[in-house]
Amino acid sequence: MQNVSITPTRPRALEFGIYRDGDNNLDASQAGVLAQAHSTSARDASIQFTVEDTGRDGKRLVSEHYTIQDGITGPSDLLRSGQGDKAENMADPATLARFVKQTLDNAEASGSKQTWIDLVDHGAGDGGGLEADSFKGIMPMPQIAAAIAQGVAMHANEHPEDAGRRIDGVVANQCLMSSLGFADALSRAGVTYLAASPETMLSPGVPSTVAHDIAQHLDDPAVMAQAVVSDVMRTRYATGMGAIAPAAAFDVLDLAPDKLTSAESAIKTFNDDASTAATNDAVRRALAADVGSVPGMVRFPEATSDMPWHADRPAIAVYDTLARDARLSQTLRNEARAAGDAVDALVLAHRESPHFAPFGGSSYRDAAGPTIHAPLSSKQADPWAPAVSETHNAFYKAVDQERFANALA
Numbered sequence: 001m002q003n004v005s006i007t008p009t010r011p012r013a014l015e016f017g018i019y020r021d022g023d024n025n026l027d028a029s030q031a032g033v034l035a036q037a038h039s040t041s042a043r044d045a046s047i048q049f050t051v052e053d054t055g056r057d058g059k060r061l062v063s064e065h066y067t068i069q070d071g072i073t074g075p076s077d078l079l080r081s082g083q084g085d086k087a088e089n090m091a092d093p094a095t096l097a098r099f100v101k102q103t104l105d106n107a108e109a110s111g112s113k114q115t116w117i118d119l120v121d122h123g124a125g126d127g128g129g130l131e132a133d134s135f136k137g138i139m140p141m142p143q144i145a146a147a148i149a150q151g152v153a154m155h156a157n158e159h160p161e162d163a164g165r166r167i168d169g170v171v172a173n174q175c176l177m178s179s180l181g182f183a184d185a186l187s188r189a190g191v192t193y194l195a196a197s198p199e200t201m202l203s204p205g206v207p208s209t210v211a212h213d214i215a216q217h218l219d220d221p222a223v224m225a226q227a228v229v230s231d232v233m234r235t236r237y238a239t240g241m242g243a244i245a246p247a248a249a250f251d252v253l254d255l256a257p258d259k260l261t262s263a264e265s266a267i268k269t270f271n272d273d274a275s276t277a278a279t280n281d282a283v284r285r286a287l288a289a290d291v292g293s294v295p296g297m298v299r300f301p302e303a304t305s306d307m308p309w310h311a312d313r314p315a316i317a318v319y320d321t322l323a324r325d326a327r328l329s330q331t332l333r334n335e336a337r338a339a340g341d342a343v344d345a346l347v348l349a350h351r352e353s354p355h356f357a358p359f360g361g362s363s364y365r366d367a368a369g370p371t372i373h374a375p376l377s378s379k380q381a382d383p384w385a386p387a388v389s390e391t392h393n394a395f396y397k398a399v400d401q402e403r404f405a406n407a408l409a
Helices: 034-045 091-108 141-158 180-188 210-216 220-234 257-277 283-291 313-322 330-344 392-396 403-409
Strands: 014-021 047-057 060-068 077-080 116-119 130-131 138-139 169-174 193-196 237-239 241-242 249-254 312-314 348-354 372-374
Touching: 014 130, 014 348, 014 392, 034 047, 034 077, 034 210, 034 392, 047 210, 060 091, 091 116, 091 141, 116 130, 116 210, 130 141, 138 141, 141 180, 180 193, 180 392, 193 220, 210 348, 220 249, 220 348, 237 283, 249 257, 257 283, 257 312, 257 330, 257 392, 257 403, 283 313, 283 330, 283 403, 313 330, 392 403
Parallel strands: 014 047, 014 116, 116 169, 169 193
Antiparallel strands: 047 060, 060 077, 130 138, 193 249, 237 241, 249 348, 312 372
């Protein structure tokens, strides 16, 4: 990818990268984020967008690379499959790494204070995302984070004078990506913020206007987070069913390493002690009933029983339920409370829908913050493996979540 940035006459506040994988059934609907980016850029000169867009042009798959600034589209690099060049495989970590590097290169050229990227496609929570139909692939969640880290390293290697630049935030315009596993992986990659939904979203999803919310509040993360969440949750898209909101719940998470370390430690302590206590059958039944009482995600009426995300439960709600259970020892209840508090500390802003009409009026009152993958049986752990696995990641292993799940099975 060539550097197609046009150096502005003044520094920008924000470089906002849009990585849109339209190589699937969401191509037409999610293209709306690009129109939103143009209008946002036109009214807010402090933002430059770096875009990598892949979609269908008739029967041909097309990838374009360009920038948007001041409402103007910069020169485009264009690749078309079937004409000697092959359109980008957006599910390939190497493609994402190159995009991250390019976005950071453009951020340096534009003098941007922060750099965020927006990942636009299908999402599968801790199972990954960025599904590319033509290439028969989906990018596992750990590889998404690793690709971001690789892109940062590539920029630093080529531009040592700007080696401190990083991806400050990730907007996951994908379903189910507000999860502890993804938050942990991004934190390890040096990302500071994650804006995402714990549930499925309705395409085109997160409006590109959130770039304006970020640019206007770079020095106040709490206000920035509230603005982003409000923008997403008040957005309405016109459909044949009327005006619909893109998300049933939405979060902005603070991925500070010390906060993730605290959450990981508290959850592991609870999991280990609860697993030991579960050798008592009465305790095991109580623990399983508490976890099972918190519905997982994919609460829409068409959900099938084999979907893995039924085990993606709102983490704070899970630990609060455990902490209130008088059937458990005071030690376990205290540890559950500590785990819930540690997860809550990650949440800068959130909003939930008490009755989400597009999903049959399902309630998301308990969906305040990220999910934790908490299966109650082997069938719930990874029903779509090996294509999608929610257990093959560092967080699941570090907190002994498999041990806890096995103790309850």
